[in-house]
Amino acid sequence: MSNLEALIFDVDGTLADTERDGHRVAFNLAFQEAGLDWDWSAELYGELLAVTGGKERIRYYLEKYNTEFKKPGNFGDFVAGLHAAKTSFYTKLMSEGAIPLRPGVEKLINEARDAGMRLAIATTTTPENVTALLTYTLGADSIDWFEVIGAGDIVPAKKPAPDIYHFVMEKMNLTPEQCMAFEDSYNGIRSSVQSRLTTIVTTNGYTAEDDFSGAAIVLDQMGEPDAPFTVQSGDAHGHTYVNLEMVRHLHRAAHG
Ligand code: XBP
Ligand code: MG
16 A cells, blocks of 8 residues: 655646636736637537647637638747747736636635645646646745646646656656545546546536546536535545545545
8 A cells, every 4th residue: 555645736727726717817818919810619618628738729719610711820839829928918817816726726726735746737828827726826835836837738648648647657656546636627537547646626617427437536626615625436434625644545446
């Protein structure tokens, strides 16, 4: 049996509900600024989430939903430029406090820190976005609470590939048996499960119907003492919100 040493968090959808009112809005602002008439509705964006990574998502949109668009010769630069503008709109939105952390996230992080648990992040989003979200929710110091922040293009293959989790565990010199992952989406759990990580899933509006095969438990949120989670599948062992005791319980159940 391995001891639980670290918690590894996904960001978008897990720490905060950033997609619909954060990333999507920032993409649309970048399109507008560039003089493009593209407008990603909340519904269309749900379909575009099939592909992780903002640059990859723009390409996917043009391949599947806007095939009429005449791509400029320097297409790679064009996409990168649009995406850089999107990142700057996104970080500005965060600085205005547009998106709070999801219920129970801050409580669990604080409890884990007090217990000396090691913390890390494994996300496909751009590093600046992680810094902005943490800074404007938990405070600038919180960036240092995470021993490794694995983000964006640091690995060539984004989720659902397992690469980002491998990267984080290698940097921390930990095995999957020593960690617990937190995810919210199909692409996320494919990535963590392929990395052999036990995974707690908290769903959101975009991911509630996703296939979460391989999850240790699927919840609608982490929950708080006065606002319990709803279990969508799995055994919460009598807990009503995610705390370290519950995380350890699920870890033991998975690893014996
Ligand atoms: C979610 C993603 C990201 C964001 C957009 O990442 O797929 O691509 O939607 O961010 P995760 P960028 O759930 O792994 O945190 O535009 O910076 O890629
Ligand atoms: Mg996610």
